[in-house]
Amino acid sequence: MKKLVYLIVVAIAALGSVTANAQNAFHAKTDKNGFYKVLDCQTSPSYFKATSEQNEDGSYNVKIYHGRQLAQTIKCEVTGEELYFIDANFDGNLDIVVGPATARNYSTILLWSDKKNEFVPTGVELNGYFLVNPKAKMWVGLSSGGASSTYYTKYIWKGNKFEVSETLMEFSEPSEYADYGVTTKYTLIKGDDYYSPASVGCVKQRTNKRVKLPKDWQRILNSFDNM
Numbered sequence: 001m002k003k004l005v006y007l008i009v010v011a012i013a014a015l016g017s018v019t020a021n022a023q024n025a026f027h028a029k030t031d032k033n034g035f036y037k038v039l040d041c042q043t044s045p046s047y048f049k050a051t052s053e054q055n056e057d058g059s060y061n062v063k064i065y066h067g068r069q070l071a072q073t074i075k076c077e078v079t080g081e082e083l084y085f086i087d088a089n090f091d092g093n094l095d096i097v098v099g100p101a102t103a104r105n106y107s108t109i110l111l112w113s114d115k116k117n118e119f120v121p122t123g124v125e126l127n128g129y130f131l132v133n134p135k136a137k138m139w140v141g142l143s144s145g146g147a148s149s150t151y152y153t154k155y156i157w158k159g160n161k162f163e164v165s166e167t168l169m170e171f172s173e174p175s176e177y178a179d180y181g182v183t184t185k186y187t188l189i190k191g192d193d194y195y196s197p198a199s200v201g202c203v204k205q206r207t208n209k210r211v212k213l214p215k216d217w218q219r220i221l222n223s224f225d226n227m
Contacts, residue, residue: 033223078105
């Protein structure tokens with residue numbers, strides 16, 4: 001493990017500051033709204049190697065190597081084995097997203113811990129496609145609720161906890177309004193209690209027009225449109 005840490009430190013020093021390295025070298029190029037796709041992030045940094053293999057129970061073991069030496073193995077309950085390297089929690093360190101990061105499939109995040117000198121599972125289960133905005137320090141996920149409903153979920157970090165801040169529900173079929181207690185095409189709620197927003201008092205805004213939404217949500221929707 002000490003060799004792995006040393007190798008990472010040397011590589012970061014060679015590329016510049018820790019923050020510049022994590023924000024500029026490993027995530028994808030941001031669009032005009034400030035977002036990049038997790039799926040566009042690098043999958044194999046040159047200074048260490050990470051692989052994954054599926055277990056009999058359907059989970060995956062992520063193996064992190066320094067050269068040919070196995071430095072760490074982490075078991076993840078996800079539905080895919082792809083590995084993406086980004087600064088997930090905006091602390092200047094390189095982290096790993098495990099999983100396909102696509103609709104109806106689950107991903108998780110492994111955070112680098114300076115204190116432990118290793119990657120640490122967060123226990124987070126993510127479902128859907130994900131955009132990240134390093135300047136605003138936010139993640140946003142897109143997932144499908146059915147044939148005519150889509151959820152856009154905004155996440156923020158509180159320490160090492162990944163929390164849902166807001167959810168925007170979009171409906172293309174008014175017949176589904178009653179099932180979710182909504183009355184408009186767009187319903188913005190606090191958190192992720194989207195099954196009965198009308199009854200739990202979590203609604204922040206209702207509108208039928210995208211241009212009436214807060215500016216950050218308009219930018220989020222525009223970025224997903226351009227995926």
